[in-house]
Amino acid sequence: xxxxxNQMAERAAQELEDGMYVNLGIGIPTLVANxxxxxxxxxxxxxxxxxxxxxxxxxxxxxxxxxAGKQTITELSRTAYFDSATSFGMIRGGKIAAAILGAMEVxxxxxxxxxxxxxxxVKGMGGAMDLVxxxxxxxxxxxxTNKKGEPKVLKECTLPLxxxxxxxxxxxxxxxxxxxxxxxxxxxxxxxxxRDEIKAATEANIV
Amino acid sequence: MKKxxxxxxxxxxxxxxxxxxIAAGGxxxxxxPELLLEAIRDAGVTDLTFASNNAGVDDFGIGxxxxxxxxxKMLSSYVGENDLFMQQYLSGELEIEFNPQGTLAERMRxxxxxIPGFYTRTGVGTQVAEGKEHKxxxxxxxxxxEGIFADISIVKAWKADETxxxxxRKTARNFNxxxxxxxxxxxxxVEEIVPTGSLDPDLIHLPGIYVHRLxxxxxxxxxxxxxxxxxxxx
Numbered sequence: 451x452x453x454x455x456n457q458m459a460e461r462a463a464q465e466l467e468d469g470m471y472v473n474l475g476i477g478i479p480t481l482v483a484n485x486x487x488x489x490x491x492x493x494x495x496x497x498x499x500x501x502x503x504x505x506x507x508x509x510x511x512x513x514x515x516x517x518a519g520k521q522t523i524t525e526l527s528r529t530a531y532f533d534s535a536t537s538f539g540m541i542r543g544g545k546i547a548a549a550i551l552g553a554m555e556v557x558x559x560x561x562x563x564x565x566x567x568x569x570x571x572v573k574g575m576g577g578a579m580d581l582v583x584x585x586x587x588x589x590x591x592x593x594x595t596n597k598k599g600e601p602k603v604l605k606e607c608t609l610p611l612x613x614x615x616x617x618x619x620x621x622x623x624x625x626x627x628x629x630x631x632x633x634x635x636x637x638x639x640x641x642x643x644x645r646d647e648i649k650a651a652t653e654a655n656i657v
Numbered sequence: 658m659k660k661x662x663x664x665x666x667x668x669x670x671x672x673x674x675x676x677x678x679i680a681a682g683g684x685x686x687x688x689x690p691e692l693l694l695e696a697i698r699d700a701g702v703t704d705l706t707f708a709s710n711n712a713g714v715d716d717f718g719i720g721x722x723x724x725x726x727x728x729x730k731m732l733s734s735y736v737g738e739n740d741l742f743m744q745q746y747l748s749g750e751l752e753i754e755f756n757p758q759g760t761l762a763e764r765m766r767x768x769x770x771x772i773p774g775f776y777t778r779t780g781v782g783t784q785v786a787e788g789k790e791h792k793x794x795x796x797x798x799x800x801x802x803e804g805i806f807a808d809i810s811i812v813k814a815w816k817a818d819e820t821x822x823x824x825x826r827k828t829a830r831n832f833n834x835x836x837x838x839x840x841x842x843x844x845x846x847v848e849e850i851v852p853t854g855s856l857d858p859d860l861i862h863l864p865g866i867y868v869h870r871l872x873x874x875x876x877x878x879x880x881x882x883x884x885x886x887x888x889x890x891x
Contacts, residue, residue: 538759573737580759614782
């Protein structure tokens with residue numbers, strides 16, 4: 451059985467270590483927060499906050515307190531607020547240990563495309579380019595294939611890039627792939643999924 | 658030194674002209690200078706260029722200036738919440754220069770700090786790097802980005818004293834600080850103007866030197882994505 455969204459998030463949470471400052475993207479990456487357990491993880495929201503708490507209880511929403519996805523959230527006892535230039539200073543400056551984000555395409559060299567489909571989706575990159583260029587470790591969480599069943603892990607990305615050679619780890623519904631200077635390695639398979647099944651669903655070369 | 662004006666319209670008097678370049682604070686709809694944007698709409702100036710992380714939604718924030726077709730160009734990192742923006746962009750009425758969010762923030766900060774250009778790793782190997790100077794530092798490639806020098810800055814803070822010393826509330830600080838610094842004239846709207854001396858000088862987020870004109874007003878503070886959880890039962 452391939453992993454579902456929550457299981458992928460749970461697997462991604464295993465990559466986080468005690469004491470890390472981490473930025474989570476929108477979608478499945480947001481669910482990772484549910485699986486950090488006892489680990490002491492501080493979440494950064496790039497609109498200007500460290501120590502992001504859960505969604506507010508109904509009636510306690512504050513328009514001055516949102517995350518990077520524009521959702522209402524809450525603060526914690528450890529929370530600190532700052533401006534956008536300071537926020538991206540800590541991102542660009544390598545102070546954030548890891549970013550977990552979604553992707554449209556990833557190449558075997560670790561290139562990432564997740565911000566634009568020319569002529570169709572032109573929304574902008576937000577903070578994604580800064581994050582992948584600046585943080586310690588970039589972990590992509592996504593389905594292994596797109597809605598048409600076509601591979602998303604490719605020899606070369608076809609869409610405009612978010613970053614070149616930036617991805618360290620790819621967690622999909624089928625398994626976990628590591629990117630290093632030699633190429634892509636399967637380091638784990640979802641229960642009941644074989645390495646050959648992963649290879650068949652991947653266009654990129656697997657070492 | 659009189660900085661306090663009675664209304665947004667009065668605070669903008671003599672500053673607006675067609676084709677001008679405006680830096681605006683805010684992230685999404687959080688901490689946006691909503692009163693000053695309305696006053697700019699009412700003033701009817703056109704061909705505006707905005708440096709602003711987002712473009713608001715169709716009927717709030719910079720979106721109200723798209724409705725009236727007063728905007729020529731946006732420097733933004735994300736405009737996905739605004740359908741009107743997409744229509745005007747695809748029909749060629751509106752130009753967009755996408756800036757990575759951190760690059761946009763740093764371009765404002767740099768402009769405000771008298772730094773005309775800086776190097777960053779963000780965007781290397783992507784469309785963003787096309788046509789920009791590349792330079793190696795310590796074995797890594799960086800691209801040059803330019804500081805933003807705007808005609809005016811429009812920002813929103815929580816409280817300010819009569820000299821413009823300002824404090825922000827929670828994540829509403831966002832782009833307001835860098836945006837405030839990079840315009841020749843900064844106009845700030847706040848929820849409350851308090852007597853000078855009543856804010857703790859150690860807790861000022863933006864010193865009044867950056868703020869030239871100040872107004873107090875009622876803010877709608879619209880929520881873009883209301884997300885909640887169920888109350889936990891013990």
